[in-house]
Amino acid sequence: xxxxxxxxxxxxxxxxxxxxxxxxxxxxxxxxxxxxxxxxxxxxxxxxxxxxxxxxxxxxxxxxxxxxxxxxxxxxxxxxxxxxxxxxxxxxxxxxxxx
Numbered sequence: 401x402x403x404x405x406x407x408x409x410x411x412x413x414x415x416x417x418x419x420x421x422x423x424x425x426x427x428x429x430x431x432x433x434x435x436x437x438x439x440x441x442x443x444x445x446x447x448x449x450x451x452x453x454x455x456x457x458x459x460x461x462x463x464x465x466x467x468x469x470x471x472x473x474x475x476x477x478x479x480x481x482x483x484x485x486x487x488x489x490x491x492x493x494x495x496x497x498x499x
Contacts, residue, residue, distance in 0.1 A: 409437045409445035413494060414481060426485065429492070433459070433482045442482050450492040458483040 411432040413419075419430040433442055439457040446454055460483070464476030486492070 406441065406445040406448055409434050409441050410449060422483065427488070427490075429484045429486070431482050431484060433480050435461075435478065435480050437480065437482075439482075442484065446484055450494075452490045452492040453487040454484055455487045456485045458485075 411434065414430040414432055416430075422428045422430060429446075431442075431446075437445075439459060442457050442459070443454045446452070446457075460481045462479050462481055464478050467474050467476060
């Protein structure tokens with residue numbers, strides 16, 4: 401994949417209570433990624449964007465919730481979440497990174 405395309409793989413960080421707990425305990429970071437992204441692409445994109453070495457990547461497909469819009473039934477989009485484990489001693493700062 402091209403270098404510019406790798407910048408589009410990571411959509412946004414997931415900021416939840418569970419994600420914060422995982423980050424503190426296991427030195428992992430949670431990101432929302434493209435649905436068609438592979439583990440290798442996610443790893444390469446994170447290493448290029450944040451200059452931190454990645455040990456493993458785990459992905460999870462999140463199914464969209466069924467919702468009602470007035471009298472119509474609808475569904476939110478499915479999306480993919482990636483748990484990125486950093487190598488020991490590695491860290492990254494989300495706020496200081498600029499694309």
